[in-house]
Amino acid sequence: MDRWHGIMLLARTMRIAITLSLVAGGFVFVNGLKQRVLTGMGGGTGLLAGAGDGAGPLAGMGGGNGLLPGLTVPGQQKQPWSECPLPHPGNTPALTLMQRGTHPPQVNYQCQVRFGDGAGAVCRWLPLDCGGRIWMNAYWYPSGNGLGPCIRLQDYLREYLLDLDKRRTYLLLRYAGQVFAGEISESNPGYLTSTSRSPGGKPEIHVYVGGNQADNISHTVVAYSPGAYFGGIDGQHSSLQFVPASEAAEH
DSSP states (O other): OHHHHHHHHHHHHHHHHHHHHHHHHHHHHHHHHHHHHHHHHHHSOSTTTTOTTTOSSSTTTTTOOSSSTTOOOTTOSOOOOEEEEOOOTTOOSOEEEEEEESSTTTOSEEEEEEESSGGGOEEEEEOTTTTTTTEEEEEEEOSBTTBOSEEEEEOSSOEEEEETTTTEEEEEEEETTEEEEEEOOSSSOOEEEEEEEOTTSOEEEEEEETTEEOEEOTTSHHHHOOOEEEEEEEOSSSSOEEEETTTOOOO
16 A cells, blocks of 8 residues: 555656646746847847847848848938028128938928038038928128127028028027027927026026027127018929029018
8 A cells, every 4th residue: 555655656746847847848938939039129130130220129121131121111211402502692601501301202301501612611400391391581681799790591480590600500589578599409409498587586588499508699680680681592392492682572
């Protein structure tokens, strides 16, 4: 009888050992599978490897290293720049407005201004969709009040300032009866206007364009004079066109 109980105990022990072995093997398999899936999603080594920067689950679509080689995600191909010379009363530096679609079917447009030509040329941003694909008035300001010669562009929504001496572009903001100019250093900058007041103190105005604090230019001619209109930029065609004041009035 004792021998029979010993055999039964040994059989049960073997079944338990086999079950534990199978469970452990299954855990290792599943864990390894999860590891491979996560590696493929994060590092670009899965079924669709190399997507964009290799940091997303649709890897391989940008770099062409996976099952779909050479496939391009719409919007990754940059459109060519369309250029429009902007003749102005100051003559120098030469100015060129530049525009290109961000992605098919060119719903949005990136905009830049090139100051000068050749090796010394400098390109500066204007905000996305500057001009609204319609029309921008152009106004001339000579030097004065600490501000070098500049051009103010005005579309139906916003105003932009081109400083010819500094070769920089600014977004003009009129807030609380004052005028501010914030440098544009990116293609689609946001802006912030706020007023704060400390107990017993005067109100303080804070204006930012992107990450740049705007300057108060209320004392300059740009703030209190419309400037001399010398033409406009027509954006209703496939490429920008400058129209002199002799051919088109202010819009």
